[in-house]
Amino acid sequence: MTRKAHITARPSSSGNEGRAVPRQRTRTVLKGTAEGIGTVRKTTLPGGLRIITETLPTVRSATFGIWAHVGSRDETPSLNGATHYLEHLLFKGTKRRSALDISAPIDAVGGEMNAFTAKEYTCYYARVLDTDLPLAIDVVCDMLTGSLIRAEDVDAERGVILEEIAMTEDDPGDCVHDLFAHTLLGDTALGRPVLGSVETVEGLTRDRIARFYRRHYDPTHLVVAAAGNVDHAKVVRQVRAAFESAGALGRADALPVGPRAGHQAIRTAGRMEVLDRRTEQAHVILGMPGVSRHDERRWALSVLSAALGGGMSSRLFQEVREKRGLAYSVYSYASGFADCGLFGIYAGCRPGQVQDVLKLCRAELDQVAAHGLTDDEVRRAIGQLSGATVLGLEDTGAIMHRIGKSELCWGEQLSVDDMLARISSVTPDDVRAVARDVLGRRPSLAAIGPLGDRQAAAMQDAVS
Known part of the structure; x- marks a missing residue:
């Protein structure tokens, strides 16, 4: 998939001619000890991408993650399961990496990489030694900005997701929580299962998932988070470079989306x-x-x-x-x-x-x-x-x-x-x-x- 590039170094494509381009903003959110332990810093890049870190210099590990402001409650009935489906597909390959090239380097340094989808957000992360943090940043950022979402990968992963649904259905202790959500929330986006159903997953096409990706994975909907023996300034430079090289920083004057609001009604009690x-x-x-x-x-x-x-x-x-x-x-x-x-x-x-x-x-x-x-x-x-x-x-x-x-x-x-x-x-x-x-x-x-x-x-x- 080709994404339209909006790089801040090219004002002619950002629509900001004649206006001041917002500058990168960094501030300390929480003050740690004198040694910097527990200090939380936040930088907002032009384009709305937020980067937040907590520094723990006494540990030897680091965890890097990207949170997307999208979950199963953002799906229409026919798209139910699309957020989780997309989570799988971002591991299948980018313009720079095959699926094996995504997983093998992290495995080679003893790290772990995974993702999860919830009703209101999705997270992709990697936990590595602190010395391997640049690798984790490069791989995870590449997944989020450069996914190809090929038709053949959509078809291949469909079978995997159907097996995951079957596995959940075979675990009544897990399945009953989905049933309880449906009992109280009904056939609404919050009341439907994160995985979707067999019918909706079989009906999802490459084009529909790709449109969903483009709509929900722009920088204004993303939060980058890193914790451990990390240097905030270095994390910001590496993340910014990764997004710039992918042409994924977005419009320079775009603002981050705020915390989610809604008006979900609970069904009548006694059901x-x-x-x-x-x-x-x-x-x-x-x-x-x-x-x-x-x-x-x-x-x-x-x-x-x-x-x-x-x-x-x-x-x-x-x-x-x-x-x-x-x-x-x-x-x-x-x-x-x-x-x-x-x-x-x-x-x-x-x-x-x-x-x-x-x-x-x-x-x-x-x-x-x-x-x-x-x-x-x-x-x-x-x-x-x-x-x-x-x-x-x-x-x-x-x-x-x-x-x-x-x-x-x-x-x-x-x-x-x-x-x-x-x-x-x-x-x-x-x-x-x-x-x-x-x-x-x-x-x-x-x-x-x-x-x-x-x-x-x-x-x-x-x-x-």
């Missing part, structure tokens, strides 16, 4: 969707609308979720597994999107015990909605959440994920200390308030397993 499948276990999610990722109550909801179903001492684990042995896996979780959120309780159990498990889960939801948590439960949940937050950010990959996603989704950075302060500031009254607002709603239910009509009808009690 139930059941897939009758011949599995050994039944997999159920009982839940309701949560809060968006911009809602300040998300900190209190995280504490609530940790206490309700986030660990071995949580209420659900104790009541469902420890005391009664009704399930091996039971937990709660909260997912936040730009304009809405989901809160759910998952359990996997033998089909004959579904009613008992759902009865216990509903009882705990009603109890906490009415009375909140004890002060001891809140303190324990805050400690658990704080420790997990820090331990989850102990490698450069996790740090790259934090700073890249923060820039893309919130347009700001919170230090680890800021995050811990937000968690620690949650009070029992905050938890009680969010419990009333969220858990006090009538729940909905998604279930997969060998559940006949009679059993499905009995499960209706859980959402009544």
Whole structure:
């Protein structure tokens, strides 16, 4: 595929004649220690490309990633699965590299390279030794700016993606989360699966995917993030050179897109969707609308979720597994999107015990909605959440994920200390308030397993 070049060194093609061309802007977003540890810097290039780094000079690794402001919620019904399909195709070859030339150099230095697609963003990244960071930058930037998206690669990768869909369908513990999203969000872009369906994937053509690529992968929709033993100025020079050589810097006066907004509606509570499948276990999610990722109550909801179903001492684990042995896996979780959120309780159990498990889960939801948590439960949940937050950010990959996603989704950075302060500031009254607002709603239910009509009808009690 040939992309139209917009290089800032050529004003005649940028449309900026007679106007001042925006200059590169760099600023320190978060100040680290005197040695520079944890310092976060951000540069915005002419054309809207944002580059953000966190410097950790005491480590020997670096993780480099590019975040794209596009996910499955940006797809029309017939394009469902296009974002994930495109993620696969960017590994298939560029003007400079074959698929093997993309993967082999990273393998040769002991690095790892991967990507993932979510409902609201996509990320491509490589983790390498700090001395091999220039290689990672060159390879990942080339993938994002120079993908060929050949028709033969589209046809070949179609089979791989169909196998991935089949693999997911064979894992009911995974598939039930897609079913729960559909139960609450319906046949909307957020309610449809990231992978798409067999029908939509079979219907996607090279031209449709290429148009999707051109529309969503311009610099204004991208955030470059690097963490580890990195030098911000060097990363900026290397990224800028890579985008300039590909003619991919865009119009010099273009501005980055801001954090996503939307108006996604949640379907009426009390809904139930059941897939009758011949599995050994039944997999159920009982839940309701949560809060968006911009809602300040998300900190209190995280504490609530940790206490309700986030660990071995949580209420659900104790009541469902420890005391009664009704399930091996039971937990709660909260997912936040730009304009809405989901809160759910998952359990996997033998089909004959579904009613008992759902009865216990509903009882705990009603109890906490009415009375909140004890002060001891809140303190324990805050400690658990704080420790997990820090331990989850102990490698450069996790740090790259934090700073890249923060820039893309919130347009700001919170230090680890800021995050811990937000968690620690949650009070029992905050938890009680969010419990009333969220858990006090009538729940909905998604279930997969060998559940006949009679059993499905009995499960209706859980959402009544």
